[in-house]
Amino acid sequence: MSFKLGLIINPYAGIGGALALKGSDGKEIREKALAMGAKQLAPERTRQALSVLLPYADRLDILTASGPMGEDLCREMGFRCRCIYQSPAQSEPQDTENTAQALMAEPVDLLLFAGGDGTARNICSAVEDKVPVLGIPAGCKIHSGVYCVTPKAAGRLVEMLVQGELVSLLEADVMDIDESAFRDGKVRARRYGEMRIPSELRYVQAVKMGGRESDELVLEDIAAHVIEQMDDELFIMGSGSTVAAIMTEMGLENTLLGVDLVRHQQLVASDLSAGELLEAIQGQPAKLVITLIGGQGHTFGRGNQQLSPALIRAVGRDNILLVATKTKLQSLNGRPLIADTGDAELDKALSGLIPVITGFHDQVLYPVASPE
Known part of the structure; x- marks a missing residue:
């Protein structure tokens, strides 16, 4: 029996991080980062996660979006995949939501996605608690508890599921901050909902704890x-x-x-x-x-x-x-x-x-x- 894995990559996640732009939300920031020579890191971080699953390629059916949102990487790595959403050459947050909605019409066992807190918000608005999700950390802002601690940790957790190991399901908070305030040195975090995640304490990060040290x-x-x-x-x-x-x-x-x-x-x-x-x-x-x-x-x-x-x-x-x-x-x-x-x-x-x-x-x- 094959394991049906939904996959969504936000190709522009984290693109502003190394350039001190403090986020990647918005077309203006994305274009500024690209003009400054920023590299798209999310596909490579997804590759790190999927590399763990290569020994199980014949047991995986991956459902994803076209182009850099998933299909390109899957075919390059030799995974069997089916495109369920045609994304434009330059994807937008709405394309993440559209792909997630399309996956909800399919019987996927897990939705694996690469991005940051903005991507998690897009996924949450479409998925809620309908299917378990798991995040590959690829953004500048990762306050949410739906992400694994590293890309390979995400791969290991999916591997446990593919092998049929018993993995607990937990409710994890989806958090995001105001990027405009963030660039002014202010952290204004807000909870946008929660999603179900497969949890193994070695691999899944906690929700970020904020606040100034009291002592x-x-x-x-x-x-x-x-x-x-x-x-x-x-x-x-x-x-x-x-x-x-x-x-x-x-x-x-x-x-x-x-x-x-x-x-x-x-x-x-x-x-x-x-x-x-x-x-x-x-x-x-x-x-x-x-x-x-x-x-x-x-x-x-x-x-x-x-x-x-x-x-x-x-x-x-x-x-x-x-x-x-x-x-x-x-x-x-x-x-x-x-x-x-x-x-x-x-x-x-x-x-x-x-x-x-x-x-x-x-x-x-x-x-x-x-x-x-």
């Missing part, structure tokens, strides 16, 4: 530890409220949802793109200060795509300063941190125990993984 003294101690290390190197200051606390302690303006550059405790440049960051550190030592997403544990690949694989390699694992309160780490309930850079080899290199700065001269070792 200001701990953040001041973390800031003091990092500032003490600031000598001649360039310091790449990642996004998030914990890193923002370090910038505040130095009296510097901070791009809460972007990446800034500091030297000698002075602001060198603000809100840099992936290319600008890589150019800025060429030929000189640099350190990278990052935090993790509360409740999820992601260090790379969630809202900080400006920190490209090339940049991370140039900085080096030993020059990554990971900062978080112990409360934030405890909220993970023992789950490892996640590296999801989009480069599988780099994710493996980043895996293992890593020191986390949790106070002044206070660090703990915590595992980093990239579930497959």
